Amino acid sequence: MRNLFNLFFFLFVAHVTVGQQNEVKPFSIEADYFYGSILEHNQDISHLITDFPNGLWLSYNRKTYGWNEWEGRYNFPDWGFTFSYQDLKNTYLGENYGLYGHFNWYFLNRYLRVTVGQGVAYASNPYHPDDNYENSAYGSRFLSSTFIKAGFVKENIIDGLGIQLNLGVLHYSNANLKAPNNSTNTLFASAGLSYQFDAPNFPVRIPVGSWRSSNYAERIHYNVVFRTGVNEADVNGLGQFPFYTFSFFADKRINYKSTFQAGVDVYFSYFLLNLIRYREIAYPGDGLTGDEDFRRVGVFIGHELRFNKVAFVSQLGRYIYWPYEFENITYNRLGLKRYMFNDNVFIAVTVKAHWAKAEAVEFGLGLRL
Incomplete structure (x- = not known):
């Protein structure tokens, strides 16, 4: 009986040990409102700048903690996906919807965060030779889109809730896939909330160690x-x-x-x-x-x-x-x-x-x- 108990105890300990060695996948979600202005980088789009665009970011962040070596070497960044909606406040430009892959990089004791995203955007009202010839910015319905933003972040202030404040640039272009392609760049400010799921059980970050x-x-x-x-x-x-x-x-x-x-x-x-x-x-x-x-x-x-x-x-x-x-x-x-x-x-x-x-x-x- 004692040997049987020892066997069960050994199997239990082995199961727990293996379980602790499995990678966990912590994540957070964010929602941000942004407001900005289209930059006149080209005189051919001056007639398209008539108001101040606004929009919404929704993001999913996979948090890293050093399970893979590259995570520790880059100070435990996040990777994830972002959805964007932007009302460009111009009849000819319409509204854009974007889907991106992104990375978050942390600095200054993780209070400063820089985010870079690359993806594809859908333009609701692109150029058309008869119906919308005024839109000299977007020659196709699908656009390449890039954003970069940086600012203050404070995660898990209380019960997993956090805040973020950012300044950034949002770019749309079809990279000459189809003319015209004068593109737009929006300079924006944003503010939002984040929520870290299962925050109390976030794993301890694993240092890189001495491997050069x-x-x-x-x-x-x-x-x-x-x-x-x-x-x-x-x-x-x-x-x-x-x-x-x-x-x-x-x-x-x-x-x-x-x-x-x-x-x-x-x-x-x-x-x-x-x-x-x-x-x-x-x-x-x-x-x-x-x-x-x-x-x-x-x-x-x-x-x-x-x-x-x-x-x-x-x-x-x-x-x-x-x-x-x-x-x-x-x-x-x-x-x-x-x-x-x-x-x-x-x-x-x-x-x-x-x-x-x-x-x-x-x-x-x-x-x-």
Whole structure:
């Protein structure tokens, strides 16, 4: 009997121990009201700025506490999803609805929080050549949208309830998927409440320990990437055309967070081919023959900020072959990539632009050797 009791006791202790080793998934929800003003970054949207837009944020935050190593190395951020509603207070712009993935980063003893979100927005009243030609900001019903906000946060003040106060910018653009694409940027202030579920049982945060970030340094790797998508020149009705980009670069990971890159891009952008032909006929004073080469070659340097298998990519490049002078000789690329199969394969979604003027949203597949 005693042996049987000891067996049951051992199984109970083992069950409790294993249960304590399972990851818990604490989360919170937030609701915020925001109010702001559309910034006149382009004179072509001045007629669309007639009042002060307002809206609502609803957010779900998965709280981290160091179960995975990257959580501790980034001071235990949150990740989650945000829904937004914005009334742009203009008949031609209408209302926008957005769905985002976001990260919350904490500073100053977790009283300062910076949130970055990227997602897709639905425009209720986009440009239409007959019914809404005044909307020069949104050329398509679905838009790429980004927001960044920063401010004071105090969680779990009483019984899981908290508050947050923020200043931020909300951006809508279709990244030249379809003309017109003058976009909007709303500068806003927001205030709201949060609720932390099961706050008394929030797990103790796990420190990173003594394992050095530099231990993740790697040898130089060589990469090849194929990127594609469709886009349109800034001429209404010219049409959407595919593009194909081939990138070749070397990268060197120096620690857990940072990887540096240098390489070459080769662009086959068929919207440029049609833009050249259009301008040769419509603007004979430009001196175009219509036979200018639409292809481009650029060199770039870049950086990746790693979060486990996900990385934020930033690149700055300059064309070395640029026969048709479209936009600027300098270009940049921002986006996300996801590593798979022991970091030998990756997928990426990036925005290629000339400073703040987007050219295309790129969907990429790459091989890292």
